[in-house]
Amino acid sequence: MKATIIGLGLIGGSFALSLKDKGFCDEVMGITRSERSAQKALERGLVDRIVTMDEALEKSDLIVLATPVDTIALMATKILNRIRPNQILMDMGSTKQELCETTMMHPNRGRLVATHPMWGTENSGPEAAVHNAFAGRTVVICERERSDKDAVEMVEKIYHALGMPIRYMSAEDQDMHCAYVSHISHITSFALALTVLEKEREEEHIFDLAGGGFESTVRLAKSLPQTWAPIFLENKYNVLDVLREHIHQLQILRRMLERDDREGLIEAMQRANKIRDILK
Amino acid sequence: MKATIIGLGLIGGSFALSLKDKGFCDEVMGITRSERSAQKALERGLVDRIVTMDEALEKSDLIVLATPVDTIALMATKILNRIRPNQILMDMGSTKQELCETTMMHPNRGRLVATHPMWGTENSGPEAAVHNAFAGRTVVICERERSDKDAVEMVEKIYHALGMPIRYMSAEDQDMHCAYVSHISHITSFALALTVLEKEREEEHIFDLAGGGFESTVRLAKSLPQTWAPIFLENKYNVLDVLREHIHQLQILRRMLERDDREGLIEAMQRANKIRDILK
Numbered sequence: 001m002k003a004t005i006i007g008l009g010l011i012g013g014s015f016a017l018s019l020k021d022k023g024f025c026d027e028v029m030g031i032t033r034s035e036r037s038a039q040k041a042l043e044r045g046l047v048d049r050i051v052t053m054d055e056a057l058e059k060s061d062l063i064v065l066a067t068p069v070d071t072i073a074l075m076a077t078k079i080l081n082r083i084r085p086n087q088i089l090m091d092m093g094s095t096k097q098e099l100c101e102t103t104m105m106h107p108n109r110g111r112l113v114a115t116h117p118m119w120g121t122e123n124s125g126p127e128a129a130v131h132n133a134f135a136g137r138t139v140v141i142c143e144r145e146r147s148d149k150d151a152v153e154m155v156e157k158i159y160h161a162l163g164m165p166i167r168y169m170s171a172e173d174q175d176m177h178c179a180y181v182s183h184i185s186h187i188t189s190f191a192l193a194l195t196v197l198e199k200e201r202e203e204e205h206i207f208d209l210a211g212g213g214f215e216s217t218v219r220l221a222k223s224l225p226q227t228w229a230p231i232f233l234e235n236k237y238n239v240l241d242v243l244r245e246h247i248h249q250l251q252i253l254r255r256m257l258e259r260d261d262r263e264g265l266i267e268a269m270q271r272a273n274k275i276r277d278i279l280k
Numbered sequence: 281m282k283a284t285i286i287g288l289g290l291i292g293g294s295f296a297l298s299l300k301d302k303g304f305c306d307e308v309m310g311i312t313r314s315e316r317s318a319q320k321a322l323e324r325g326l327v328d329r330i331v332t333m334d335e336a337l338e339k340s341d342l343i344v345l346a347t348p349v350d351t352i353a354l355m356a357t358k359i360l361n362r363i364r365p366n367q368i369l370m371d372m373g374s375t376k377q378e379l380c381e382t383t384m385m386h387p388n389r390g391r392l393v394a395t396h397p398m399w400g401t402e403n404s405g406p407e408a409a410v411h412n413a414f415a416g417r418t419v420v421i422c423e424r425e426r427s428d429k430d431a432v433e434m435v436e437k438i439y440h441a442l443g444m445p446i447r448y449m450s451a452e453d454q455d456m457h458c459a460y461v462s463h464i465s466h467i468t469s470f471a472l473a474l475t476v477l478e479k480e481r482e483e484e485h486i487f488d489l490a491g492g493g494f495e496s497t498v499r500l501a502k503s504l505p506q507t508w509a510p511i512f513l514e515n516k517y518n519v520l521d522v523l524r525e526h527i528h529q530l531q532i533l534r535r536m537l538e539r540d541d542r543e544g545l546i547e548a549m550q551r552a553n554k555i556r557d558i559l560k
Contacts, residue, residue: 180479253523
């Protein structure tokens with residue numbers, strides 16, 4: 001099989017490595033916007049060569065979209081316009097409603113498989129790509145019934161080989177769930193970093209003390225703005241919903257602290273502790 | 281040397297193990313409130329035996345306070361009332377102003393060394409104690425000038441042997457800094473867990489998707505309320521200060537998202553990215 005990966009960053013680059021490592025492809029081609037990223041991807045052996053979109057459409061059995069989410073719906077539509085019946089298109093974006101709605105009536109919609117592998121790190125670019133990235137993580141496939149049987153089965157075969165449990169859901173459900181378990185974590189991390197950096201301007205040495213707890217809550221604030229701004233904007237209403245609830249919970253804790261409400265604080269934290277049972 | 285650890289949870293239990301592992305003590309005694317905790321500490325070999333306060337004061341060269349912070353100032357005062365000139369008292373609490381202010385004029389203040397080792401995990405109790413816990417983490421010693429030379433040098437020798445860099449600061453500075461780099465991380469984690477658990481009541485399967493990013497931001501929400509409520513309350517004004525700034529930063533991001541302000545979001549996240557340079 002020949003595959004082309006569009007977007008050779010953390011996700012696309014790691015997926016390219018996985019396709020090779022698992023023996024799915026005798027050739028993996030790449031498309032990327034910048035010369036620097038192309039160089040780096042070749043250097044690191046993520047792809048065998050860089051191609052044009054025309055060549056990708058000519059020669060690929062599988063085309064993989066791994067670009068920022070605000071570019072995926074449009075690119076998917078243009079690729080579906082030219083795709084052949086034996087070719088498969090898949091995407092790896094963190095939001096799904098825009099893509100699924102845009103392509104809904106496309107005569108070639110069946111060739112598209114809409115997926116979201118639930119893996120990532122705070123690093124970005126071709127240098128962030130790693131082997132065996134996705135193992136053990138869940139992947140969501142949206143609107144499976146709109147994809148052709150052969151296309152979705154091939155994509156499932158790949159994700160199975162990568163060791164990923166598959167969940168099926170509507171694009172609406174996937175975007176709502178991801179607002180809770182992924183997007184909000186990034187927003188709070190960014191806000192926490194800004195809070196501390198703001199103070200750091202006044203106070204020296206604040207970071208001499210930064211230990212493990214702080215690093216783990218603020219780690220995601222290192223993530224790439226060009227990846228995450230489009231995700232927050234595409235998933236705006238769900239993210240705002242969660243963000244409002246999160247600010248509300250912080251304000252409840254704040255008022256308890258202002259009133260020295262020890263019992264209230266302990267009761268709230270005991271409720272929060274239940275996250276332990278869920279994240280086993 | 282003989283030591284008694286008061287409080288055999290995560291911190292006290294791990295410190296007991298370190299004292300033994302590094303060969304500082306031929307006997308480590310323990311004091312703990314509950315029968316269950318005493319049993320567990322003996323079972324796990326954290327201490328050689330459980331003693332009464334009278335026996336601890338009679339036989340210890342070093343007494344270590346590792347109980348919740350709201351108990352430390354009072355216990356330290358009572359122990360200083362009875363301490364002999366060759367004995368050393370140290371504490372390991374996360375806040376320092378209450379302790380340092382309370383003991384300031386005590387005639388035996390010199391026997392006390394006020395310390396805060398910047399290490400912890402989300403786990404608690406004697407079962408959470410681990411070997412080699414503190415290596416590489418910073419320890420703060422407050423108001424070093426109020427401690428007797430021999431007392432502070434012995435405590436420094438222990439922390440050096442544990443591989444911990446030492447920082448000296450006033451109790452005021454330590455509490456302010458820790459509000460930023462430790463206490464706020466716990467509050468945001470608790471609030472994030474409550475946000476998601478609130479939603480979980482309406483929506484099934486939300487946690488099927490919970491991946492690495494979510495786990496790392498929510499990990500601290502597993503922490504013991506009986507440890508953290510006293511810390512937040514003892515450090516109330518600093519914690520409220522940081523919490524207000526954090527809520528403010530979240531509200532700024534929220535308004536940008538409401539207004540589709542892509543540039544504003546990217547600029548804010550780029551500023552947040554600077555945390556990467558600081559947490560090398």
